[in-house]
Amino acid sequence: MSDYINLYTRAYMLLETRTPMMFDCGALCSSACCNENGLGMLLFPYEEEYLAKTNNDFIITDSNIEIQGYKVKLLRCNGTCDRHTRPLACRIFPLFPFTGETGGISVEFDPRAYGTCPLLLTDIEGIYTRGLFRLMVLKTAHMISHDPMINSFLVNMTKELKTIKLFRP
Secondary structure, eight states: OHHHHHHHHHHHHHTTTOOSSSSOTHHHHTSTTSSTTSOOEEOOTTHHHHHTTSOOOOEEEEEEEEETTEEEEEEEOOSOOOGGGOOHHHHHTTEEEEEOTTSOEEEEEOGGGTTTOGGGOTTSTTOOOOHHHHHHHHHHHHHHTTSHHHHHHHHHHHHHHHHHHTTOO
């Protein structure tokens, strides 16, 4: 497990100060992705081990997703957290690393963010996701994807998210 703790420590550091916009984008949506009524965020494989050492009041349960015998975890928060210890899914939201058929990775909007995140509305002047944020999400994705379990998670999630995209405009 120490390998995962080291991996997530490096990933969290890469994204520590990177945000989608130059200001708190939660001001646009009243922090819709960070409230106690939210559905939660899927954790990357074994990320709960890393989060266990934090003082956040997270609730972590099993999800209905299983990859190679590993039950993917779901994190729910109480609406506030120490931003330094928020999970990877929160750090990269509203983006997600999609795996390609030839093994490459691209960073795209997570279709689960539609209806929640105004950053996906490209017709609002001044609302856009910063390129440096995208670049750091991509760099982080490349780094963590070398782990076989995380890569399987990304491949599985890409299939699921592509299916969801079929039903989005």
